[in-house]
Amino acid sequence: MEKIVSLCKRRGFIFQSAEIYGGLNGCWDYGPLGAELKRNLKEYWWRCNVQERDDVVGMDGSILTHNSVLVASGHVGGFSDPMCDCLLTKERLRADQVPAQSGTAFWYTGAKSKDGSWSVEKEFAVLVASEEAARDARKTAAKFYVQLAAAGVSAADLELQGERAEAVTDSVRFNPANGSLLTEPREFNLMFKTKIGATSDENDPSAIGWLRPETAQSIFCQYKNILDSSRMKIPFGIAQIGKSFRNEINPRNFTFRSREFEQMEIEYFCRAEDGLKLTDEWLERRLCFYENIGIPREKIHILDVPDGERAFYSKKTYDLEYEFPFGIQELEGIAYRTDYDLGSHQTGSGKSMEYFDEESRERFIPHVVEPSAGCDRTVLAVICEAFDEEELGKDGKSDVRTVMRFHPRMAPIKAAVFPLLKKNEEQVRIAKEIVKELKPWMPVFYDEAGAVGRRYRRQDEVGTPFCITVDFDTLGENGEENKDTVTIRHRDSMEQERVPVKDVLHWLIKRIH
């Protein structure tokens, strides 16, 4: 993962937000290549899910969200994660990030000084566990002593004080792997709250606004307007791509868990009897999508979320998980959410959310299937999947080629164009003309600096699938056969072929669309 993070910075894919001020934890900025990659992903998702379908329309809702929307949806009351504090390091973790505990520790305040008196100046902890577990707990205490030593308590003191200490203030979870002590979990709401309006009264609930924690709620709130204005008939979907915000307790794994991120969500409205079948259909469609952006099916794990672990209103949920270098983790959730969302907003707003079926003359609240994908997580998966280091060395000499094997459709730069020799005016002229022709259609990069082999390697490292070289053959200097053709070098195989200059644009479009 370190190599990937460093390439992302070095080549301008992803930077830490506000890095010059020490960084803003959980926030990331996409550089020139990262921005292109992310746009490619969003545009392809939109094309597959909106443009190419008759039954899905798009929307683009506001990020600032009305308090009542998130009260009705249940987020204000319950959008939280269980959080633990480490009493030694002061670190905060989501409860599921805490490795399984072994043994119980008790947290004491107080320290015994050399003259035998107790003071409360120092805090220290003693592992006592239960009587039976005490022996095991002592074994694991070695690492724990290291932490205590860092906190200024010696192992000898600990033994001495452990027998005598009395003031148990809290029971905590002990993690023998790193010696941390963690409080029992408590709920922490993940939403970012703000005040709307210049004259807002601190306590006026109508001035409370939230940064949306998901894009879905604006779709549910606008479902009636969209239905009325677009005359869609059930089953139909509303798609949205946009920013969401969650005050994650512990952002980690590069962009995987961020505080500001983009989602790509579809709410697909249907009849109750079709919900389960449509959930399976969406699962299949979404797997195809990942294949089409270069993530093979065998790298995606489908978790059929069991009863008891799904949201209470969901009758079926699949999590699509990808094998990231840091573990198998969720990319997308596909949930059959029944009529919970529209029902909640009908109750919350007092406005009817019913659908009227003109053929059967029935009125009902539609059910919904939601494929909800993370844009930044998918970009990260595409980057991880593309990263490769290929050994090309010969005769015992090591030569490692770093190559990003992006699907051409995702690649930030589609083609690089080179004159073989920078000093050859005719080669430069033709190369620049090719660039000019391609530019309105795709991002292309012109490079004339250094040996051509090195120029290829620079493009390999950013995943440019095709390099076009204008050489002496193009000028007809080696005979008529290859006159007015260029060399196109394929990034993955490194094979080369000759293509007439006049066909280059169409040759490329066929391969990158």
Ligand code: ATP
């Ligand atoms: P997780 O369990 O990883 O926190 P979640 O189940 O809460 O995710 P959902 O609420 O289902 O996530 O959101 C849908 C998608 O949005 C996720 O599958 C993920 O791709 C993306 N997502 C959610 N939270 C984050 C985050 N903090 N950073 C980046 N992407 C996120």
